[in-house]
Amino acid sequence: MKKKILIVDDEPAIVSYLEMVLQDQGYDTVTAGNGNEALDAARAGKPDLVTLDITMPEASGTRFYKELRTDPELSEIPVIIVTAVTGLGGDKYAYEKFISNRSLVPAPEGFFPKPIDREAFIEAVNGLLAA
């Protein structure tokens, strides 16, 4: 059975890009435009991996990440952060906030600044889902 990846980003172009890349690797994808939608999607059909943007309107990626990690059903799902927030030249505050909120929960399995290094991203996804 194909493994399922939940793509969370508020930018339609980026969702579309990641969808294409991951489908080309033979994965199923579902998408969500904000943290609330993402939580609903994760609960509706447990994904095998999540790619997550941090800065989104409405429920942010940070909040989604915390809820995911503290939900016994979902806490084991690997998460790869894909974000334009990198702390250098970007919105440092949001990233620091993310890191500090993260301290109570385990770290994400992967972190990719936008625009992503596609080869490395695919490698990371394949690695996490091979186990």
Place this chain on the structure above:
Amino acid sequence: MTPNRLGHIEEIQEWLRAHLFDQVPVAISIIDRNYNIVDANPRFEKSYGRWRGRPCYEVYKDRRAPCTECAALKTFEDGKVRIREEKGRIENGNPMDYLVHMVPVRGPLGKIRFIVEMSTDITEVKKLEREKREAERLAAVGETVAGIAHGIKNVLMGLEGGMYAVNTGIELADDARIARGWMTLEENVKRISEFVKEFLDFAKGRKTKVAPVDPNLPAQEVSDLFRERAAQAGVRLEVDLEQGLREAALDQDAIHTCLSNLVSNAIDACMVAEQTREFVVTLSSREANGVLIYEVTDNGLGMDYEISKKVFSKFFTTKGSDRGTGLGLLTTKRMIHQHGGQISFTSTEGEGSTFRIELPRGSLPIPESENDIQEVEVCSLRTEEVTP
């Protein structure tokens, strides 16, 4: 009153008469109806230089003729105490900002014979104010430059996504995928152009052009501009402008941009509202206690707490990549601050929002006009009139 206390008071009054004029740290001059300085204290001479036999406009402003809007002349006419901020040019050629109180002196028959002008040098205060404004502007520019990276990275990734779709589409001979990729490329190139335009507006800022203008004029223009778009969106655009507002020193284009941003946002907020109802956006103007107020009210989506916290932060948008760059309200806020004003809002989720621009007349900028000192003094920063 005991004779002893009375004695003290006389002593104090005697001292005041003899010394206050000479020792008070305020420049005092006494002017007659013909612009002659008839007396002045040592402090005045120290600040403004030689005054004997010279008219006030020459001493205060280095002018050859009386000022076009002489406030002292008005006080001769109406007997009101006036407080104004003025710009002058002192003897060594340096500009000086000073705060002047003009008080009428009446003769025995009640006729105003002289005006006492008491001025305090506020050049340093003004300089600090200017430096603070400039520092704030630079800080805002710095933040924007940092924020640009964030915005651009998303666009870059969109472009890479488009290229990926086109390239793999060609490999797989998948026309639909090529078309999809090409569309993404076009969208993101367009987005970059919009970003660049807004960055220029925001970071460099157009040179502000301040001139006296009817405050209702930009509001009327904006309502004309948006009438059709509102109608298409199924929103009624109402205009409620207080008639007879006095002209104010505004950058008309900037106010136009601010009101456009607010009205455009209000229409968008109606379009995405969850319930359907008769949507109304109201643009109003009024004046209360010397403060010009513009309001844009909608009965659209409204904001929850999370969103309302981020309204004025950079690159925050709920409209998705095709609608907003997240700079509109930030630009609006900056322009309003440049006018010495404030912008605020109230919002209830599901019921709508009101954005309010408040521009105190006393803090409005000075109209520019080729360094013409005469123009500057006509529109002094602050004119308070106090009936004695």
